[in-house]
Amino acid sequence: MNSSIGQGNQAASIIRLDRVSLRYNRSPEVFSDVSLSLAPQSFTFLTGPSGAGKSTLLKLIYLALAPTRGLVEIFGHDSQAISRASRQDLKSRIGVVSQDFALIPHLTVFENATLPLRAVGRKQTSYETDAKELLSWVGLGERLDALPPTLSGGEAQRVAIARAVMNQPDILIADEPTGNVDPEMGQKLLRLFTEMNRTGTTVLIATHDAGLLKGIDADLLQIKSGAVRQGSAL
Amino acid sequence: MNTPKPTPILPPGQPEERPLFVIMTIMAFLAALTLMATLLGMRQSQSWQNDLKSAATLQIFTKSGDTNESELNKAIQLLEATSGITSIDVVSDQESRALIRPWIGNLDLPTDIDMPSLIRLNIDRGKFDASALAGTLQAEGLITELDDHAQWSQNLSHTWGRVRLALLSLLTLMIVSTIAIASFATQSVLRSRKNIINVLGQVGASDHYIARLFVNRFMSLGFKAAITGVVLAIIFAVIFLLWQNAGTDNTGLKLSLKVSDIIWLLLLAIILGGISALTAGRNTLSTIRKLPRS
Ligand SMILES: Nc1ncnc2c1ncn2[C@@H]1O[C@H](COP(=O)(O)OP(=O)(O)OP(=O)(O)O)[C@@H](O)[C@H]1O
Ligand SMILES: [Mg+2]
Numbered sequence: 408m409n410s411s412i413g414q415g416n417q418a419a420s421i422i423r424l425d426r427v428s429l430r431y432n433r434s435p436e437v438f439s440d441v442s443l444s445l446a447p448q449s450f451t452f453l454t455g456p457s458g459a460g461k462s463t464l465l466k467l468i469y470l471a472l473a474p475t476r477g478l479v480e481i482f483g484h485d486s487q488a489i490s491r492a493s494r495q496d497l498k499s500r501i502g503v504v505s506q507d508f509a510l511i512p513h514l515t516v517f518e519n520a521t522l523p524l525r526a527v528g529r530k531q532t533s534y535e536t537d538a539k540e541l542l543s544w545v546g547l548g549e550r551l552d553a554l555p556p557t558l559s560g561g562e563a564q565r566v567a568i569a570r571a572v573m574n575q576p577d578i579l580i581a582d583e584p585t586g587n588v589d590p591e592m593g594q595k596l597l598r599l600f601t602e603m604n605r606t607g608t609t610v611l612i613a614t615h616d617a618g619l620l621k622g623i624d625a626d627l628l629q630i631k632s633g634a635v636r637q638g639s640a641l
Numbered sequence: 642m643n644t645p646k647p648t649p650i651l652p653p654g655q656p657e658e659r660p661l662f663v664i665m666t667i668m669a670f671l672a673a674l675t676l677m678a679t680l681l682g683m684r685q686s687q688s689w690q691n692d693l694k695s696a697a698t699l700q701i702f703t704k705s706g707d708t709n710e711s712e713l714n715k716a717i718q719l720l721e722a723t724s725g726i727t728s729i730d731v732v733s734d735q736e737s738r739a740l741i742r743p744w745i746g747n748l749d750l751p752t753d754i755d756m757p758s759l760i761r762l763n764i765d766r767g768k769f770d771a772s773a774l775a776g777t778l779q780a781e782g783l784i785t786e787l788d789d790h791a792q793w794s795q796n797l798s799h800t801w802g803r804v805r806l807a808l809l810s811l812l813t814l815m816i817v818s819t820i821a822i823a824s825f826a827t828q829s830v831l832r833s834r835k836n837i838i839n840v841l842g843q844v845g846a847s848d849h850y851i852a853r854l855f856v857n858r859f860m861s862l863g864f865k866a867a868i869t870g871v872v873l874a875i876i877f878a879v880i881f882l883l884w885q886n887a888g889t890d891n892t893g894l895k896l897s898l899k900v901s902d903i904i905w906l907l908l909l910a911i912i913l914g915g916i917s918a919l920t921a922g923r924n925t926l927s928t929i930r931k932l933p934r935s
Contacts, residue, residue, distance in 0.1 A: 471843060491848060491930065499845025509840050513652045522650075526846035531647060570844070 420444035420480075421578065421609050422468055427477030429463060436475070437463050438633040445611065445626075450604045452620055453613040455630035461613040462506050462582050464630060468611065469503045469580050470494055482577070499527055502571035502608075504581035508563045510555040510570075516562075517542065517551040520569040527574075538573065545569050545599070546592070560587035568596060572603060579603060581612045585619055593619060650841070651834060651854050661826045662866050665819065669870025669913050670877075672815040673906050677878050679808040680902050686801040690794060695727075697764050697771070697789040699778075700757040712783055713758050719777055720762065725769030732759035757786075764789070819913055823863065823920035827855060831928050838929060848929055856922040863917025867910035875906065 422445040430436040437460040445451055453461050466472040467479055470486055479486040481497055489497075502523075510519045521531070521538045542548060545565040555563055564587045571579060579600065585593035597619055604610045611628075614620070620627075629636045701716050713731065720729050732740075737759050771789045778785045831838070841851050875898070882896050 469843070471839075495842070495845050495847050497845075498843060501845075503843055505843075509836070509843065511650070511837055511840055514648050514650070518648055522840070523844040525647070525650075526841055526844050526850060528850070 419446055421447040421449075421482060422611070423478070423480040424467070424474075425478040425480070427467065427474045427479060429460075429467060429472065429475050436633065438630065438635065440477070441635045443628065443635055443637050445609060447609055448604065448607055449626055450601065450610045450623075451612070451626040451628055453611060453628045453630065454615065454620070457615070459630045460633070461630055464635070465580050465582050465611070465613055469501050469578075470498055471503075499523065499574070500577045502574070502576035502579045504564070504567045504571045504579075504584045506582040506586075508555075508567040510563060510566055512555050515552045515554060516547055516558070516566050519555065519566050520547075520573055522570060523574045534573075538569075541569055541573065542566075545596070561589070561592065564588060565592075565596070568599070572599065575603075575606075576608060578609045578611070581610075583614055583616075584612060585614065585616050590618060597623070649854075649858075650837065651830070651858050653858075655830070655833070657826065657829050657833070658862060661822070662862060664822055665863060665866035665913075665917065666870040666873070668815055668819050668822065669867040669910065670874045671870075672812055672819075672913065673871045673874030673909060674877065675808055675812045675815065676905060676909055677874065677898070677902060679805060679812070680905060681896050681898075682801065682804060682808070684899075685896065686797060689797055693790040693794040693797070694766055695763055697762045697769070697787065699760040699762060700786045700788075701760070702757045702784040702786075713760075715781060716758075716760065716778065716783055716785070719781060720760070720774075723769075723774050723777070725765045725767070726762050727765055728763040730761040730763075732761060816913070816916065819916055820920050823859060823917040824924050827859065827921045827924040828928065830855070830858070831925060838932070842929075842932075848926055851929055852922045852925040855925040856918045859921035860914060860918035864910070864914035866917075867913035870913075871906050871910045875903070 422443075424441055424443050426440045426442055428436050428439045428441070441464070453464065455461050463472065467474055468481065470479075470481065473487060482500070484493065484497060486494065486497070511522070514522070517538065518525070520542055521534060524534045524538075525531070539548070539551065542551060545568060547562065547565055547569065550558070550562060553562075555566070558566065564584065568581065568584055571581065581600070584600075585596055588596065593616065600610050600612065601623065612619075627638050629638065699716065699720070701712055703712070717729060717731070720726055737757075740759075769789075771787055775785070775787050778787070838851060878898060882898065885896060
């Protein structure tokens, strides 16, 4: 299962794609033969034009999509070769902020944000204080009992972010996490991500927000016309 | 958090649940009635069998000229000497006439029509030898007919066997229907909760965690429906039995429920509830395992 061990360079990557192609149903491939590798504790921005396949690439990495061809290796495990149960274990170590937030409409802000803990059987008393603190920090302290349909776009986005970081994942993947908030909140959320990165989390963020890229020492992945280029940020 | 109890992850009281509850209640009601009919029938047939087993009837026909009385006395003497007979009960002339009244209507037979004398015997099947007794009676010159109800008993047991088979088939059919309904309902809830399942999958919930949500939901729904159906069936049965028993005299059928019946019915409710939960769990697991990753 741990096929990357002993293969030199590759063992150092926490996320590795090898000649991965993906197509939805019968449509043409969104990208073909993409290879990339991200080191543990790296901080990477994924950029590219709308429709280039950023969300699709992230879904492959957070294991919501299976590749049409090629190898997707997360934590050194071939995502296609492992059992469903092991894949769920890997997923619980990946925090995800999807572009559509994916909140459960009848659960409160607090319950949505703490779902990753509840879903692995943790007792509410064991995380209640920390969870409330985190939610206050992202500016949702007064909205704990609100339901998602009553939230603004920015509030919903922050619930999704709080949920993604709630169980201190080893990998954090965020798809346009600052798309709906003002620049000030954008900078604050970015601080949350850099702080998590500093304490050991590998961070991968898709964004068109040029402001976000400025003044931060991050790796850069650019996706365009079905190809991915790996480089360094400005 | 003001709410001490977390909101269920699967929202309760969904629109699909009311018709589901009604259908499952009706299935439980029908299954409970069928089970009660089986239990009552079993008991009634058993009690008839026992009556028939321990009873025999001897008819003595009058030979013209002889007095009925002397033949009757002779017969009684012989019967008293026969082993395996525990009691001898001579049916009075009046009672004999009453017995045939249902067949001839409410006419009084003219008193000069001779009625055969009737003797009811309580017998011990193990020691009683019907053909030996018949031989003895014949040797003494009596014209008699001894009926030990063997034919009746056999007919009754055949008929009941077939009725019971039919009832148990019905019960099986209802249990199978309950499984089908629960599985159909699970599929429907799974479809309408696809988003929730995807979110749970994304945050790393195991298949079993997700299946358990459905098991719990359908277990409580299934038990509520099963208990409601069974209680309605008991109420229905009690009313029916009161009505049936009120309309019959002593010779008619007296039926009643027993505590053991209630225990069987509760067991049925538990089985139906358990079946719903189990079906929900199995269906959820097999469905989410087939779900494409997207
Ligand atoms: N579920 C789907 N079924 C079919 N095609 C899809 C699906 N999701 C995305 N696509 C297509 O795949 C391509 C890449 O989409 P994707 O959402 O990955 O782009 P993106 O780079 O995230 O765009 P944006 O910046 O607008 O979010 C697009 O052409 C899109 O139409
Ligand atoms: Mg996108």
